[in-house]
Amino acid sequence: MRGVLQLRARARPGERGSLTSTASPANGPACPVPQSTYAHVQLGHGSGGKLSAALLRERFLPRFDNPALAELGDGAVIEALAGRIVVSTDTFVVAPLEFPGGNIGTLAVHGTLNDLAMMGAVPRCLTAGFVLEEGLPFDVLDRVLEAMSGAARAAGVPIVAGDTKVVERGKADGMFVNTTGIGVLRDDFRPGPRGGRPGDAVLVSGPIGRHGMAVMAAREDLRFQSTITSDTAALAPLVELLRDRVGRAVHALRDPTRGGVASALNELAQAAGVGVELEDHALPVPEAVAAACAVLGLDPLYVANEGILLALVSPEASEPALTALRSHPLGAGAARIGTVVAEHRGLVTLKTRVGGSRIVDMLPGDQLPRIC
Amino acid sequence: MKYLSEYQDGDVARGLVQRIRATATRRWVLMEVCGGQTHTIVRQGIDELIDGAVELIHGPGCPVCVTPLEQIDRALHLAARPDVIFTSFGDMLRVPGSTIDLQQVRAQGGDVRVVYSPLDAVELARRHPTREVVFFAVGFETTAPANAMAVWRARQLGLTNFSLLVSHVTVPPAMTAILESADNRVQAFLAAGHVCTVMGWWEYESLAARYRVPIVVTGFEPLDILEGILLAVRQLEEGRHVVENQYVRAVRRDGNRPAQDLVLKVFRLIDRQWRGIGPIPGSGLGLRDEFAGFDAERKFALGDIRATEPALCRAGDVLRGKLKPFECPAFGRECTPERPLGAPMVSSEGTCAAYYNYGRARAPASGDH
Numbered sequence: 001m002r003g004v005l006q007l008r009a010r011a012r013p014g015e016r017g018s019l020t021s022t023a024s025p026a027n028g029p030a031c032p033v034p035q036s037t038y039a040h041v042q043l044g045h046g047s048g049g050k051l052s053a054a055l056l057r058e059r060f061l062p063r064f065d066n067p068a069l070a071e072l073g074d075g076a077v078i079e080a081l082a083g084r085i086v087v088s089t090d091t092f093v094v095a096p097l098e099f100p101g102g103n104i105g106t107l108a109v110h111g112t113l114n115d116l117a118m119m120g121a122v123p124r125c126l127t128a129g130f131v132l133e134e135g136l137p138f139d140v141l142d143r144v145l146e147a148m149s150g151a152a153r154a155a156g157v158p159i160v161a162g163d164t165k166v167v168e169r170g171k172a173d174g175m176f177v178n179t180t181g182i183g184v185l186r187d188d189f190r191p192g193p194r195g196g197r198p199g200d201a202v203l204v205s206g207p208i209g210r211h212g213m214a215v216m217a218a219r220e221d222l223r224f225q226s227t228i229t230s231d232t233a234a235l236a237p238l239v240e241l242l243r244d245r246v247g248r249a250v251h252a253l254r255d256p257t258r259g260g261v262a263s264a265l266n267e268l269a270q271a272a273g274v275g276v277e278l279e280d281h282a283l284p285v286p287e288a289v290a291a292a293c294a295v296l297g298l299d300p301l302y303v304a305n306e307g308i309l310l311a312l313v314s315p316e317a318s319e320p321a322l323t324a325l326r327s328h329p330l331g332a333g334a335a336r337i338g339t340v341v342a343e344h345r346g347l348v349t350l351k352t353r354v355g356g357s358r359i360v361d362m363l364p365g366d367q368l369p370r371i372c
Numbered sequence: 373m374k375y376l377s378e379y380q381d382g383d384v385a386r387g388l389v390q391r392i393r394a395t396a397t398r399r400w401v402l403m404e405v406c407g408g409q410t411h412t413i414v415r416q417g418i419d420e421l422i423d424g425a426v427e428l429i430h431g432p433g434c435p436v437c438v439t440p441l442e443q444i445d446r447a448l449h450l451a452a453r454p455d456v457i458f459t460s461f462g463d464m465l466r467v468p469g470s471t472i473d474l475q476q477v478r479a480q481g482g483d484v485r486v487v488y489s490p491l492d493a494v495e496l497a498r499r500h501p502t503r504e505v506v507f508f509a510v511g512f513e514t515t516a517p518a519n520a521m522a523v524w525r526a527r528q529l530g531l532t533n534f535s536l537l538v539s540h541v542t543v544p545p546a547m548t549a550i551l552e553s554a555d556n557r558v559q560a561f562l563a564a565g566h567v568c569t570v571m572g573w574w575e576y577e578s579l580a581a582r583y584r585v586p587i588v589v590t591g592f593e594p595l596d597i598l599e600g601i602l603l604a605v606r607q608l609e610e611g612r613h614v615v616e617n618q619y620v621r622a623v624r625r626d627g628n629r630p631a632q633d634l635v636l637k638v639f640r641l642i643d644r645q646w647r648g649i650g651p652i653p654g655s656g657l658g659l660r661d662e663f664a665g666f667d668a669e670r671k672f673a674l675g676d677i678r679a680t681e682p683a684l685c686r687a688g689d690v691l692r693g694k695l696k697p698f699e700c701p702a703f704g705r706e707c708t709p710e711r712p713l714g715a716p717m718v719s720s721e722g723t724c725a726a727y728y729n730y731g732r733a734r735a736p737a738s739g740d741h
Binding site for chain 2: 281290296347349352353354355356357358359361363364365
């Protein structure tokens with residue numbers, strides 16, 4: 001019956017436009033599945049019924065195809081992993097969902113993979129959970145899923161289990177994504193948050209502030225044009241280079257995401273009970289980021305990054321580590337930005353360009369743009 | 373990025389510091405008027421570099437900090453109304469009123485939105501004809517033209533659902549009040565460069581002459597401030613007292629005439645209460661009667677809302693330069709950026725926040741680490 005009604009409905013535009021147009025794929029006779037005609041996510045796509053099944057079959061499974069997922073059981077079965085296991089989970093919310101350099105999907109894959117990489121773990125698999133808002137355009141969802149599958153494939157890590165829910169319009173900001181990653185530790189490489197020692201060099205693998213400013217520039221309400229793109233990337237290749245070239249000389253790793261370089265270094269300083277001294281002139285802040293931050297009254301040290309790492313390495317390994325990082329395109333802009341010191345434990349200080357000194361504290365909340 | 377980095381050059385800065393030290397034969401007391409300058413000074417450690425030659429007193433030029441408590445309470449009252457979209461610059465969201473702040477009003481269901489221009493608020497009003505859109509118009513002469521333009525534009529569009537909650541203040545009356553006070557220690561001013569981009573510096577010429585005080589219009593980058601200090605110290609040493617312009621790349625004597633004209637068409641001079649300081653005659657801007665329909669205070673009858681400052685907060689003494697933030701008993705104890713008692717601990721331009729965030733009085737001794 002549904003098929004009959006559809007055929008009638010399709011016939012009309014075809015008749016009217018028969019002289020000038022050909023039927024679009026959506027109007028073609030091949031596909032009787034109703035959701036194909038939807039441009040937006042409907043509540044029904046989360047019902048657990050036919051729409052849900054079709055959503056999974058048409059959009060998710062083809063992109064994340066792997067044996068564990070293909071079983072479609074209530075859980076994924078994976079082979080036993082040898083050694084100590086690292087589990088990390090992260091939930092991603094970003095507005096807008098798409099921004100220059102990536103989208104929420106790339107973030108969701110890179111973010112969790114990078115958390116594993118900062119532990120020194122080799123990632124083995126990911127799971128993904130989605131909360132979709134009713135009304136989310138399917139073309140946006142498609143681009144997000146495409147980006148996720150591309151990022152996961154490039155990293156060689158399968159997405160073995162997933163879940164999708166749909167909530168009413170207004171109850172989610174387009175979509176939220178959670179990813180959980182499982183990785184395996186190696187005996188010879190254990191960078192931990194507490195590893196920093198006085199004398200260590202503080203290295204950063206690339207320019208700071210790109211992701212946060214790319215997202216801000218993409219917001220409708222800001223309307224400033226910029227060429228800044230997000231740095232979102234999987235950092236495992238850089239970690240492997242560090243492990244190969246300087247190994248145990250890497251005492252701590254951290255990806256400075258939310259809260260930026262300043263917050264990440266505060267966490268490392270507090271965890272290890274050491275101080276950190278930064279050199280303002282050594283911080284690699286791209287011109288466009290510095291300019292946008294100056295206009296908005298923001299400090300690049302607190303702006304989020306999604307594709308750089310901070311490394312605390314023993315002093316003699318500083319140069320070899322920099323050389324290793326710079327041998328990879330992701331680490332081309334690597335720089336030494338400071339030193340771990342025994343003084344002022346738990347505090348990060350910065351030597352200013354004009355020769356002064358100040359503390360770089362954690363922020364109480366979000367950075368608020370100032371008035372003038 | 374030359375236009376920024378060339379004003380932060382370390383070698384030039386060291387040269388300026390040496391010249392300031394070589395020029396000063398005694399320790400002069402200067403006040404930088406603007407909170408943005410305070411921010412640069414503390415952030416870059418400039419006060420420490422010239423300590424001994426110059427004492428810097430931080431002035432009242434943080435618009436967030438001098439907005440009176442009862443005006444914040446009025447904002448909170450409006451923001452909680454279900455028919456209102458309350459718009460504001462980001463800085464104001466964490467400023468505590470008598471009870472809570474705008475962020476908490478938002479968490480409790482108020483429609484509070486950060487905008488980057490008052491014209492964005494006008495656009496919101498156009499898009500939401502059934503809602504009342506209120507913009508919190510705070511600031512000195514720098515932000516006044518854009519706020520005047522917003523009202524002008526709203527009238528052009530025939531909007532009746534847009535209004536300003538005005539808390540505008542002007543710099544010269546505040547400088548006069550400081551110079552008139554019995555215990556004034558300020559011997560020279562660094563005038564706020566961005567205020568002068570709008571207003572020029574002709575207003576300050578009579579001040580410099582009457583009070584025999586050097587006034588140097590100064591920018592906001594580290595080298596701007598060091599150069600402004602050097603010019604002021606030279607005047608003091610030579611016994612001169614005129615207005616000089618350090619910020620030549622942005623400021624002319626007459627300022628921006630079209631902007632001034634627009635401000636005067638929309639606003640008129642009124643007496644204003646300054647948070648922590650008290651009333652200063654003729655120190656504020658209020659909407660002219662012909663724009664009464666755009667005045668949130670009149671539109672929503674907010675006159676009854678009154679407030680008293682928390683007794684523990686010494687913001688007034690800090691804003692008048694009588695107390696360094698860390699000399700306040702509450703600093704870092706009852707009053708932190710997470711739980712601020714007064715506005716100077718909130719705004720990134722606020723003196724207390726600058727001292728707290730950049731670790732002054734907690735910082736390790738400089739120079740030997």
